[in-house]
Amino acid sequence: MITGIEVPIYLKYNFTAGAAPARFLSQLKNGVLTGQRRAAPDAQVYVPPRGSCPATGLPxxxxxxxxxxxxxxxxxxxxxPIPGNAIEPPFVVANLVAxxxxxxxxxxxxxxxxAEVRIGQRVQAVWKPEEEWDYSMDNIKYFKPIEEPDVPVDEIGKLPVTGLEV
Known part of the structure; x- marks a missing residue:
């Protein structure tokens, strides 16, 4: 009885972005991170945008x-280790709120x-050289810690940014 076999499989696919992700990727090519929100005073900003609010389904x-x-x-x-990934473990993957x-x-x-990475830690993007930018989140090589005070857990996602609205 055969209980398993190893078979190398390669899957090649093309992704067609919708309007919101396409705009996000176009802005990334220009070195700009964008999000979207509903036109409501208390609406949350989603990065990357998907074109609708996940909580309400509204545009x-x-x-x-x-x-x-x-x-x-x-x-x-x-x-x-992740097969085919050039990054050697151990490494950190984080959920970041811009x-x-x-x-x-x-x-x-x-x-x-x-060992010093922590929730609430402040980080900043390290971008590839501009001549290497394309329509990809890979324009940002990684995020690195910066010398700013940690954000309390209950304040994450509530930092205002002024002067950046489109």
């Missing part, structure tokens, strides 16, 4: 620029002692 039609500084909301230290946004996105952290 998120207002585009908002957010900072490339963020706060660590949660993180994982990866100890298992200043001006309310919802986190996932990105790599570096230039840090993994």
């Amino acid at each position: 998120t039609e207002e585009e908002v620029n957010v900072a490339d500084k963020a706060t660590v909301q949660s993180f994982t230290i990866v100890h298992i 200043d001006g946004a309310n919802i986190s996105f996932i990105h790599l952290m570096s230039e840090c002692d993994n």
Whole structure:
């Protein structure tokens, strides 16, 4: 009886972005992080935008620029190598809330002692050289810790950013 076999499988696919993700990726090519929110005073800013509010299903039609500084909301230290990934473990993958946004996105952290990464820690994007930018979140190589006070857990996602709205 055969209980298992190893078969290498390669899957090649193309992703077609909708209007909101396409605008987000176009702005990334210009070195700008954006989010979207509903046109309501208490609406949350979603990064990356998907075109609708996940809580209500209503369209998120207002585009908002957010900072490339963020706060660590949660993180994982990866100890298992990922096949085909050039990054050697251990490394940190974090859920980050960009200043001006309310919802986190996932990105790599570096230039840090993994044991010192913590919830509430302030970080900033390290961008690739501009001539290498394309339509990808990979324009940001990683986020690194910065010398700013930690954000209390109950304040993460509530940092205002002024002067960045589109």
